[in-house]
Amino acid sequence: MDSLAFKEILDSLDANVAVVDRQGIITYINRSWISFAEGNGDPGLRGTGIGVNYLGVCMAAARDEPELAGLVEAIEMVLKGALGHYAIEYPCHSPDKKRWFLLGGRPLLGGSCGAVFIHFDITEKKLAEEAVLNLNARLEMRVEERTSSLRETNRRLKEALSEIRALQERLDRENLVLRESIKTERDHPGIIGQSPAIRDALAKVRQVGPTDAPVLIMGETGTGKELIAKAVHDMSPRRDKVLIKVNCASLPPQLIESELFGHEKGAYTHAYVRRMGRFEMADGSSLFLDEIGELPPELQAKLLRVLQDGEFERVGSSNTIKVDARVIAATNRNLEEAVKAGRFREDLWYRLNVFPITVPPLRERKEDVPALIRHFLERYNKRLGRRIDSIPAKSMEAVMNYPWPGNVREMENLVHRAVIVSQGRELLLDLPDHGTHETNDPGSLEEVERRHIRDVLEARSWRIEGKGGAADFLQMNPSTLRSRMKKLGIKRS
Numbered sequence: 001m002d003s004l005a006f007k008e009i010l011d012s013l014d015a016n017v018a019v020v021d022r023q024g025i026i027t028y029i030n031r032s033w034i035s036f037a038e039g040n041g042d043p044g045l046r047g048t049g050i051g052v053n054y055l056g057v058c059m060a061a062a063r064d065e066p067e068l069a070g071l072v073e074a075i076e077m078v079l080k081g082a083l084g085h086y087a088i089e090y091p092c093h094s095p096d097k098k099r100w101f102l103l104g105g106r107p108l109l110g111g112s113c114g115a116v117f118i119h120f121d122i123t124e125k126k127l128a129e130e131a132v133l134n135l136n137a138r139l140e141m142r143v144e145e146r147t148s149s150l151r152e153t154n155r156r157l158k159e160a161l162s163e164i165r166a167l168q169e170r171l172d173r174e175n176l177v178l179r180e181s182i183k184t185e186r187d188h189p190g191i192i193g194q195s196p197a198i199r200d201a202l203a204k205v206r207q208v209g210p211t212d213a214p215v216l217i218m219g220e221t222g223t224g225k226e227l228i229a230k231a232v233h234d235m236s237p238r239r240d241k242v243l244i245k246v247n248c249a250s251l252p253p254q255l256i257e258s259e260l261f262g263h264e265k266g267a268y269t270h271a272y273v274r275r276m277g278r279f280e281m282a283d284g285s286s287l288f289l290d291e292i293g294e295l296p297p298e299l300q301a302k303l304l305r306v307l308q309d310g311e312f313e314r315v316g317s318s319n320t321i322k323v324d325a326r327v328i329a330a331t332n333r334n335l336e337e338a339v340k341a342g343r344f345r346e347d348l349w350y351r352l353n354v355f356p357i358t359v360p361p362l363r364e365r366k367e368d369v370p371a372l373i374r375h376f377l378e379r380y381n382k383r384l385g386r387r388i389d390s391i392p393a394k395s396m397e398a399v400m401n402y403p404w405p406g407n408v409r410e411m412e413n414l415v416h417r418a419v420i421v422s423q424g425r426e427l428l429l430d431l432p433d434h435g436t437h438e439t440n441d442p443g444s445l446e447e448v449e450r451r452h453i454r455d456v457l458e459a460r461s462w463r464i465e466g467k468g469g470a471a472d473f474l475q476m477n478p479s480t481l482r483s484r485m486k487k488l489g490i491k492r493s
Helices: 003-011 031-039 054-064 071-079 123-172 175-188 196-208 223-233 253-261 297-309 335-340 346-353 366-384 393-401 407-421 445-459 472-475 476-488
Strands: 016-018 026-029 086-091 101-107 115-121 213-218 244-247 288-290 311-313 321-323 325-329 355-357
Touching: 016 031, 026 031, 026 355, 054 071, 071 086, 071 101, 071 115, 101 123, 101 288, 196 223, 196 355, 213 223, 223 288, 223 325, 244 253, 253 297, 297 311, 297 346, 297 476, 335 346, 366 393, 366 407, 445 472, 445 476, 472 476
Parallel strands: 213 325, 213 355, 244 288, 288 325
Antiparallel strands: 016 026, 016 115, 086 101, 101 115, 311 321
């Protein structure tokens, strides 16, 4: 292809093209370059035409626009062939309007070097960017106005909520048991019961909650350790921030470190981006480490350091990060035995065991069983659109005598299943066969009678008379039942 054909091709481009020799002198310009120069204050092409020192023009532009610092040096490197490509956006305003261009430069191959420079008009792109910035500013203003309106709405809702609570307190006074259950639910959402065992656990929550001390929650699976952790967080000054949770047993050992402490981009295979760990997320809040006994030994030292000094490093980084996170740990294992067996660090055990709380199993809080059954019945009635409102006396007696090896979680699942299969207004509870739990000697006939009467009384909230009362269920005269209770030494706790 001859030089005339190349010239026609370059003249057909919308971009401004110039060829510059090694000394920076313009040796060729295309038609678009000429048109722009004539319309931009250089009709004779004295300042931007062939023979003009292109480097000098760029130096003048760099003096007027500080953001173009380094432009001249880069162009010189392109002309010498030391830089294979250079690009920069720059302003070049016409007398009638603002303009922006994208400058691109590449060295010529062969000969004594030199380069070709292309100036592409990106004015529309820059104007669109300015429009987006202006739009974002207006949107931020509208968001602020809307936020202010929502704050006022929230204030009114709080006032309405205060009135509702006052009405709720009036209703609570009608029934002692119901009032105590609702109070517990309001103070500690999801925690149902008024047994001495659960009251003792909640008393410890109220003691340690307002502090920053680490808390270790111990208890069997399904007892509600996470609810206790949530209650501790809600009693603390950190309650306005979200409680961050990690289940140490649900993640492979190789991922727990990244989950807790985060990682840098490229720290390991598939680490395509930098990731913040749960400790950073919990800065200023609380971190709940469930199943802490499953934490691998190699991570126990790193956790100990965070507890002691409040600092750690992300995986793949040497930069130390400081955090203020309160640690609430939970376990269903005997950590003291794990320490003796060498599976758990003794110094970490002492750090976590500052304030232990034991969540009692359901078999040790049998008096809470009726309230829990009603709680789950109401939940799944509402969720499944049912209207089950009664529990047969024999079913209630059975649940009172059942040992509940799966604790509250097992009860919830059982009630959920019962609500699904029950067709009428009665709850059809189908307890698993657990006959092996009665392995001890049942005791004397008097002891068996005492235990049976107490179980029936507890199942009916100690109501003796009336339909459905303990005397009605036992088919006894109320005065006879009271006499037997006195003889057997049965008293309400």
